[in-house]
Amino acid sequence: MRIPILKLHNYLLVSIQIDLDDQTAIQFQEDLLSKIHKSGATGVVIDLTSVDIIDSFIAKVLGDVITMSDLMGAKVVLTGIQPAVAMTLIDLGIHMQDVPTALDLEQGLIKLRQELEE
């Protein structure tokens, strides 16, 4: 399974709509980095509205993808994290403090613009 990555001006938009298995998560990591490289995108919004579980493995993949994108010059904003998911992340001891987040895709795009103007 592959997660579609859409391009909008200088940004890439991703909405994760499936229950992520490990293979799909790794594939997504590769796809996103190569798409950043090819498109020269400066920002990425990853929308997690439909994701109802993030375990330590998926959290690591997401964290890594944010760090790698950053190295390549693209800022990532995570949007739509469900309250239940936010709570389980804390139980897992995973604090995504340095990761910019926003309520929804629209807010995410606004946040990206702000982050990139700084």
Add this chain to the structure above:
Amino acid sequence: MNFQSGVHIKKEWDIVGARQLGRNRAKELGFGTVDQARIATAISELARNIYLYAGTGRVSFEIVEDINKKGLKIVAADEGPGILDISQVMEDGFSTSGGLGAGLPGVKRLMDDFDIDSVQGEGTVITTIKWVR
């Protein structure tokens, strides 16, 4: 209502299968959405550990009843290498696979009761319960 059911963990996709079945069981038992997510996450961690460190094993679910409470018991059992130092693997950040080392200490916080029984060279059985509030 009483059932015993479970998922054999043999391939990576079984991790997703186990957490989906566990979430459905949790929902049937009357857990709220946050606890359903906690239970599904805990199952995902336990099933992945079986897949990564033991290769194969089984995650089973059982309803448990106490005098005035009900809960979901999850048993993750494998015949893998076992765990040498249990207090070490319960430390946040300890990992032999380059992971976050968040799995086991995380499961303990996500659930209510937690117990590891492991014999080196014979396998590991992790038993954990979440009570319906």
